[in-house]
Amino acid sequence: MNLLFKALRDPTRRRILEMLKERDLTVGEISDAFAMTTPSISYHLDLLKHAQLVSARKNGQFVTYSLETTVLDESLGWILDLIKKRKGKRK
Amino acid sequence: MNLLFKALRDPTRRRILEMLKERDLTVGEISDAFAMTTPSISYHLDLLKHAQLVSARKNGQFVTYSLETTVLDESLGWILDLIKKRKGKRK
DNA sequence: TATATAATTAGACAAATATCTAAATATGGC
DNA sequence: GCCATATTTAGATATTTGTCTAATTATATA
Incomplete structure (x- = not known):
């Protein structure tokens, strides 16, 4: 939960996830979409990978x-739980 | 979305939300649950308030x-969208 | 009105984070 | 094998963040 929210905290990383939602992308393709150097993007991708929000495979x-969604499923549970229990106790 | 994930990034703040899920609490009650000074807790509460994850009312x-759940509902949408569209495109 | 208690604000500081440039490590094609 | 391209790694740096102590503000009560 900690690595997940750490990963989701940054707007660039959230944007990358949104891009990967549409289709798989190479580092270069992702990098092109940002006004930021490739090493910086590489750093963000590494962080996303550590959070298991993305996976990488090498093609030449x-x-x-x-995009990997398993961890997102878990986060959903955490948030839903927060909302759900609250609704039960509303004043 | 930015303030929200900023707020959720910190474990202390997530813990506070979990506590508030059970019942409303005063600053002192929250503070007692952590090995941390009251000013620090106050700082976290302020951040949560800015993210509209909590509200505060004064009693003497x-x-x-x-706990306020409106913003959580929105985050749910963002995450669900990420998961949903992906499922449609699975290899 | 003076004192105690609850909470916030201010200021300082160490640690974490996001970014860059330069260098290193593949891989592919001539 | 050499050169170009794709990506990662290393090292530097400015900014943000979480924490503390000290001071302030607000309320209650003796």
Whole structure:
């Protein structure tokens, strides 16, 4: 839960996830969408990977990233629980 | 979305939300649950309030905090969207 | 009105974070 | 094998963040 929210805290990383929702992308394709150097994007991708929000596979000299949703499912549970129990106790 | 994830990023703040899920609490009650000074807790509460995750009302010299779930509902949408669209495109 | 208690605000500071440039490490094609 | 391209790693740096202590503000009560 900690790595997840750490990853989601940054707008660039959230944007990357939204891009990967549409289709798998290489580092270069992602990098092109931002006014930021490739090393910086690489840093963000690494952080997302550590949070298990994305996975990477190598295709020749390219690295393709995919969205992984398992951890998002878990976060959903955490948030739903917060909302749900509250609704039961409303004043 | 930015203030929300900023607020959720910190474990102390997430814990506070979990506590407020059970019942409304004063700053002192919250503070007692952590090995941390009251000013620090006050700082976290302020951040949560800015993210509209909690609201505060004054009862004499006490301030009571409540969980607010509207913003959480929105976050749910964002996350669900990420998961949903992905499922449609699975390889 | 003076004193105690609850909470916030201010200011300082160490640690974490996001960014950059430069260098290193693949991989592919000539 | 050499050069170009894709990506990552290393190192530097400015900004943000979480925490503390000290001071302030607000309320209650003796």
